[in-house]
Amino acid sequence: METEILSPTKDLNSxxxxxDQRGSYGFEIKLVDEDExxxxxxxxLVNDELVKTYDNLNTIKEEN
Numbered sequence: 737m738e739t740e741i742l743s744p745t746k747d748l749n750s751x752x753x754x755x756d757q758r759g760s761y762g763f764e765i766k767l768v769d770e771d772e773x774x775x776x777x778x779x780x781l782v783n784d785e786l787v788k789t790y791d792n793l794n795t796i797k798e799e800n
Contacts (some may be wrong), residue, residue, distance in 0.1 A: 751782065753790075761790035
């Protein structure tokens with residue numbers, strides 16, 4: 737009988753905000769779902785919202 741050790745963070749949704757050396761923002765998105773279609777829809781929604789929010793910050797920073 738095999739025992740599987742579960743990681744408490746292995747299967748959690750997460751977003752990692754990354755700021756590079758020039759001050760621009762990027763992100764890493766991790767979503768978990770059995771339904772691939774639903775997963776892709778959620779990924780698009782999350783990505784669009786992050787791009788809208790952080791692309792504006794990148795644009796403002798570049799203008800100054």
